[in-house]
Amino acid sequence: MMKLNGNFQNLQQSYLFVTISQKVDEYGKAHPQNQIIKMGIGDVTQPLAPAVIEAMHRAADEMSCKETFRGYSPDSDGYPFLREAIAGYYKGFGVDLDASEVFVGDGAKSDVGNIVDLFDVDNTVLVPDPVYPVYVDTNLISGREILYLDANEDNGFLPLPEKDVHADIIYLCSPNNPTGAVYDREQLQAWVDYALENRAVLLFDAAYESFITGEGLPHSIFEIPGAERCAIEFCSFSKTAGFTGMRCGYTVIRKELQFEGVQVSKLWERRQGCKFNGVSYITQRAAEAVFSPQGRRQVMETIAYYQNNARVMAKALEEMGIWFTGGANSPYLWMKCPDGMDSWEYFDYLLNEAEIVGTPGAGFGKNGEGYFRLTAFGDAQKTVEAMERMKKLKK
Numbered sequence: 001m002m003k004l005n006g007n008f009q010n011l012q013q014s015y016l017f018v019t020i021s022q023k024v025d026e027y028g029k030a031h032p033q034n035q036i037i038k039m040g041i042g043d044v045t046q047p048l049a050p051a052v053i054e055a056m057h058r059a060a061d062e063m064s065c066k067e068t069f070r071g072y073s074p075d076s077d078g079y080p081f082l083r084e085a086i087a088g089y090y091k092g093f094g095v096d097l098d099a100s101e102v103f104v105g106d107g108a109k110s111d112v113g114n115i116v117d118l119f120d121v122d123n124t125v126l127v128p129d130p131v132y133p134v135y136v137d138t139n140l141i142s143g144r145e146i147l148y149l150d151a152n153e154d155n156g157f158l159p160l161p162e163k164d165v166h167a168d169i170i171y172l173c174s175p176n177n178p179t180g181a182v183y184d185r186e187q188l189q190a191w192v193d194y195a196l197e198n199r200a201v202l203l204f205d206a207a208y209e210s211f212i213t214g215e216g217l218p219h220s221i222f223e224i225p226g227a228e229r230c231a232i233e234f235c236s237f238s239k240t241a242g243f244t245g246m247r248c249g250y251t252v253i254r255k256e257l258q259f260e261g262v263q264v265s266k267l268w269e270r271r272q273g274c275k276f277n278g279v280s281y282i283t284q285r286a287a288e289a290v291f292s293p294q295g296r297r298q299v300m301e302t303i304a305y306y307q308n309n310a311r312v313m314a315k316a317l318e319e320m321g322i323w324f325t326g327g328a329n330s331p332y333l334w335m336k337c338p339d340g341m342d343s344w345e346y347f348d349y350l351l352n353e354a355e356i357v358g359t360p361g362a363g364f365g366k367n368g369e370g371y372f373r374l375t376a377f378g379d380a381q382k383t384v385e386a387m388e389r390m391k392k393l394k395k
């Protein structure tokens with residue numbers, strides 16, 4: 001008889017966003033005149049940049065004509081024009097990549113999820129708590145043991161390696177979802193040193209790197225010496241250029257990353273070649289346009305719009321005397337619930353008293369209890385309005 005993968009039994013039911021939408025629906029039914037402002041879901045709201053749209057139109061026209069039509073791409077890891085454009089972008093961080101070290105995929109979620117195919121089941125995984133659930137669930141599905149690292153108010157939600165804890169696979173996300181906290185150069189160096197010492201691999205999620213404004217804060221783990229020998233970086237056009245509905249991202253694996261004498265990039269190439277047939281040509285042309293001078297300018301304008309929301313939110317929380325992380329280099333603000341409320345109590349309170357929807361921190365792990373995530377991906381006017389409502393609550 002066919003046996004199912006029993007590891008699925010180990011996954012926790014994901015009630016977070018289901019419960020949120022149930023509660024919002026119920027409130028909406030009871031209060032038909034409501035003016036709910038949603039600051040919960042981590043999705044962008046602004047449209048694609050004009051340069052991106054133009055590139056898609058041009059690519060669509062190419063597909064309509066026999067001479068320029070494209071079928072399967074010659075290489076599942078991306079067309080050279082996009083891999084080179086991404087490598088060119090890294091030059092801006094002082095990181096000299098070869099285009100063959102860049103692997104284009106359909107988003108960071110897939111790549112982060114699929115990378116575990118490369119690793120033996122008998123590896124210890126270290127994830128910070130609170131955490132983006134993909135890191136945990138993909139390892140549970142393949143049956144790996146997971147250790148949690150406490151991120152909390154004491155370490156500013158930026159945990160550092162602990163000498164007496166050994167791990168083989170380490171997940172870091174900076175700027176972080178859900179906490180918005182961002183590691184500095186020295187902290188990342190500590191992680192790279194730890195990974196090299198333990199012969200561990202560092203899986204670095206840089207999905208929010210474009211939101212970094214702070215001077216000297218690294219955008220890429222490869223800005224840290226030694227990272228080429230221990231890290232894999234995941235990034236995406238989703239938050240950078242509003243591609244959440246388009247699907248395009250990239251993974252960077254340096255040639256120097258080797259275990260047991262095997263180049264990890266070769267295994268990834270093999271894995272992708274086997275299970276993936278590449279991102280659509282039209283989407284890759286759209287992604288290329290993000291790096292044109294015009295595209296870059298337009299994309300940065302949209303990011304500035306979200307960053308301005310984040311500033312409005314941070315200022316309001318400061319005025320209210322609420323402790324928080326994020327905001328400055330991230331579209332997320334991670335606030336401590338006032339008056340000792342737990343995450344769901346505060347969710348209900350904000351919904352009922354101010355008609356604002358956020359995300360209870362408890363949904364991201366045990367250390368999230370008592371915290372709350374607000375996103376800056378909303379409408380500017382509504383963000384201002386939401387903060388005014390919150391300030392009125394706090395007398």
Ligand SMILES: *Cc1c(COP(=O)(O)O)cnc(C)c1O
Binds near residue numbers: 106132207237238239
């Ligand atoms: C949104 C997000 C991503 C990007 O996912 P895509 O699949 O590229 O849309 C990756 N990592 C984190 C932590 C995110 O929040």
